[in-house]
Amino acid sequence: MTMKVELNDVSWRTKKTTVIEDVTMTLEPGMTYGLLGRNGAGKTSLLALIASYMQPTSGTIRIDGENPFENERLAPHVCFLFNADYSEEDGPASEYLEAAARYRPNFDQAYAEELAALFELPLDVPVQKLSSGLQASLEAVIGLAVRAPVTLLDEVYAGMDAPNRTRLYDAVVEDQARHPRIIVLSTHLVSEMEYLLDHVCLLHEGRLLADEPAASFTARGVTVTGEAAAVDAFVLDREILHTKELGGTKQVLVTGPLAEEERQAAAEAGLTLGSVSMQDLFIHLTTKEGASHA
Amino acid sequence: MKPAFDEKKPIFLQIKEQLEDQIVDGRIQEHEQIPSTTQMVQFYQVNHLTIAKGMNQLADEGIIYKKRGVGMFVAEGAREVLRQRRRDQFSEMYIQPMMQEAEKLGLSSGELRRMIDEWKGGGTS
Amino acid sequence: MPERLPVRRMLTADAVNIQFRWSLWFVLIMYPILAFLEAELFFATNLPDDLSFRSFLVEPGKIYMLIIGIIFPLAYFRFFLSQGLTRRVFYQANTAAAAIVSTALIVTLFLLSWVLQLLFGFADGWLTAGAAPFPGLPDTALVQVGAASLVFFQYYMVGWLIPACFLRGGGWMGAASIVGGLLFMSATDSLMQQASLYPAELLVPAGDLSLSPWVVGLLQGVLTAALLAAVWIVLRRMPLKAG
Numbered sequence: 189m190t191m192k193v194e195l196n197d198v199s200w201r202t203k204k205t206t207v208i209e210d211v212t213m214t215l216e217p218g219m220t221y222g223l224l225g226r227n228g229a230g231k232t233s234l235l236a237l238i239a240s241y242m243q244p245t246s247g248t249i250r251i252d253g254e255n256p257f258e259n260e261r262l263a264p265h266v267c268f269l270f271n272a273d274y275s276e277e278d279g280p281a282s283e284y285l286e287a288a289a290r291y292r293p294n295f296d297q298a299y300a301e302e303l304a305a306l307f308e309l310p311l312d313v314p315v316q317k318l319s320s321g322l323q324a325s326l327e328a329v330i331g332l333a334v335r336a337p338v339t340l341l342d343e344v345y346a347g348m349d350a351p352n353r354t355r356l357y358d359a360v361v362e363d364q365a366r367h368p369r370i371i372v373l374s375t376h377l378v379s380e381m382e383y384l385l386d387h388v389c390l391l392h393e394g395r396l397l398a399d400e401p402a403a404s405f406t407a408r409g410v411t412v413t414g415e416a417a418a419v420d421a422f423v424l425d426r427e428i429l430h431t432k433e434l435g436g437t438k439q440v441l442v443t444g445p446l447a448e449e450e451r452q453a454a455a456e457a458g459l460t461l462g463s464v465s466m467q468d469l470f471i472h473l474t475t476k477e478g479a480s481h482a
Numbered sequence: 483m484k485p486a487f488d489e490k491k492p493i494f495l496q497i498k499e500q501l502e503d504q505i506v507d508g509r510i511q512e513h514e515q516i517p518s519t520t521q522m523v524q525f526y527q528v529n530h531l532t533i534a535k536g537m538n539q540l541a542d543e544g545i546i547y548k549k550r551g552v553g554m555f556v557a558e559g560a561r562e563v564l565r566q567r568r569r570d571q572f573s574e575m576y577i578q579p580m581m582q583e584a585e586k587l588g589l590s591s592g593e594l595r596r597m598i599d600e601w602k603g604g605g606t607s
Numbered sequence: 608m609p610e611r612l613p614v615r616r617m618l619t620a621d622a623v624n625i626q627f628r629w630s631l632w633f634v635l636i637m638y639p640i641l642a643f644l645e646a647e648l649f650f651a652t653n654l655p656d657d658l659s660f661r662s663f664l665v666e667p668g669k670i671y672m673l674i675i676g677i678i679f680p681l682a683y684f685r686f687f688l689s690q691g692l693t694r695r696v697f698y699q700a701n702t703a704a705a706a707i708v709s710t711a712l713i714v715t716l717f718l719l720s721w722v723l724q725l726l727f728g729f730a731d732g733w734l735t736a737g738a739a740p741f742p743g744l745p746d747t748a749l750v751q752v753g754a755a756s757l758v759f760f761q762y763y764m765v766g767w768l769i770p771a772c773f774l775r776g777g778g779w780m781g782a783a784s785i786v787g788g789l790l791f792m793s794a795t796d797s798l799m800q801q802a803s804l805y806p807a808e809l810l811v812p813a814g815d816l817s818l819s820p821w822v823v824g825l826l827q828g829v830l831t832a833a834l835l836a837a838v839w840i841v842l843r844r845m846p847l848k849a850g
Contacts, residue, residue: 232849232850233849235849236847236849239849241846241847241848241849242846242847243844243846258693258694258695258843259693260614260693260695260696263691263692263693264691264692265691266691267691268689268849269689270849270850271850272850273850276682287686287687287690288690290617290621290690291614291617291687291690291691291692292690292691336691342849357524358524361520361523361524361530362520362524365518365519365520365530382529383523383526383527383528383529384529385529386529386530386531401531402529402531403529403531403532462489463489
């Protein structure tokens with residue numbers, strides 16, 4: 189089963205602030221999305237809206253063509269996981285798997301147990317007694333084993349230790365290949381997850397700054413390195429996202445992509461062009477300096 | 483560990499070449515299955531679309547072929563095709579830059595030849 | 608729709624199961640306390656008149672139901688919704704569960720008391736004529752136990768309403784729900800006791816009501832329907848917190 193998610197001009201306001209503003213985007217089955225944004229950018233709120241945790245103040249959300257809010261047909265197919273507070277939860281992790289087995293139509297118990305073993309997650313210990321990293325692993329186990337057509341993972345990996353994060357990334361790649369669905373991974377730890385992401389949605393202060401394939405997103409940034417005066421001359425008419433200097437050498441991050449003749453001109457001027465990592469681009473697009481240009 | 487890639491060359495080409503290397507030196511035999519896209523994504527930590535781009539080129543060139551629902555396999559004669567192609571590229575990829583550098587340094591072709599022989603001798607002893 | 612029923616039935620079963628386990632503790636704790644009081648009173652010179660099934664089991668039972676009405680939905684609403692259930696399903700299933708738990712609890716208390724009374728003369732007078740929990744209603748076990756289970760259920764729903772109002776509408780709505788809840792409990796108690804009780808007596812003159820059981824039944828129906836509607840209205844658009 190596959191489902192498409194469509195957001196049209198979605199805004200969500202609280203009494204005091206606008207958390208999500210005019211977000212329009214489409215999520216396609218089989219794609220792994222990176223929802224990037226700094227802390228407070230509205231990532232969790234956006235996912236919570238898709239998961240019907242609340243309703244948009246304005247705009248519409250459609251999943252498989254229908255409004256998902258209080259929709260009994262769609263609800264079992266949307267799975268939203270985030271770093272929840274487990275300090276009061278005295279039940280073991282196995283209870284969470286039992287609940288998922290009971291209520292989630294595509295839940296795979298054997299796979300859940302396999303993942304739990306992989307993450308070294310004990311299923312018989314009260315969840316409140318687990319380390320925060322293992323609590324996060326429990327969420328990851330559920331998030332993958334539920335196999336929901338719309339799977340939203342909000343920073344669950346942030347609390348996991350490095351070995352388990354690597355295991356999770358491998359599991360995401362494998363299971364997405366076996367059971368293609370929409371997987372949205374929200375994160376501000378971009379560098380180690382970059383390769384998982386097919387498509388990037390960059391959220392900044394509640395607005396969607398970018399919504400495009402990962403490859404074209406990273407092509408947005410080109411570094412120009414060389415002698416300071418030559419670099420300055422070359423980037424004169426371009427949007428500058430970031431500048432750094434060492435001695436007489438200057439490196440400027442400009443918005444790309446560059447046309448072939450521009451690349452030749454750069455080469456003739458003795459300048460080196462470089463690509464930029466998703467992480468760097470993310471940082472420069474969402475800091476004050478970059479955001480004003482984007 | 484994230485495998486290192488050369489910044490100057492597209493990653494899909496580098497992955498494609500690494501697979502070609504394995505076919506040329508016989509680590510993967512003809513009709514043998516090559517690693518799955520998932521395995522390559524996990525190994526190289528590169529997006530599956532990038533992997534697919536490289537593999538699709540290899541498939542278009544007839545080096546590998548797809549079996550539906552099973553995976554991708556090295557085609558019959560692939561090794562010979564790759565070897566021939568590498569021989570053709572050898573002059574362009576290695577001789578040319580070597581000669582250019584030799585020219586910069588003022589090395590004569592006689593000196594060059596001697597250096598190659600020396601290197602060979604040093605390599606075998 | 609055919610696939611709708613199982614989810615509701617499963618959730619009702621889960622909600623009943625958890626709340627039964629909690630209620631077992633209530634029952635297990637109440638009887639030793641009663642036994643202790645019995646022993647105390649054995650040595651006491653003058654017995655209080657209101658040592659009755661009502662004051663020692665129905666009244667604490669009501670408060671207990673109010674408390675689990677507050678706690679259970681608070682603890683499990685988001686948990687079950689995050690399993691892919693809707694607010695509507697949770698509301699319907701847990702309302703059914705609350706009715707089942709209410710009935711089961713009062714029936715258990717009644718039967719246990721009855722058995723203890725027969726065997727040991729324990730808590731003598733609780734269930735005898737004239738000491739019925741709801742004196743204005745027919746003094747039969749069926750009516751008395753039925754009325755008590757309705758009151759249990761109402762207290763549970765009041766408990767559910769109050770935190771829901773706080774979460775849905777913030778402090779003022781929450782505060783309003785506490786006032787409304789107190790008035791509601793007072794109203795239902797007044798009807799069942801056939802006497803205007805505080806704070807409802809501020810609105811309705813104090814004194815004996817002496818309404819016919821049919822009028823009581825009708826008014827209770829209206830009150831219960833209003834309460835059920837109120838909980839659903841508050842719940843249907845309740846935002847959930849992520850984090």
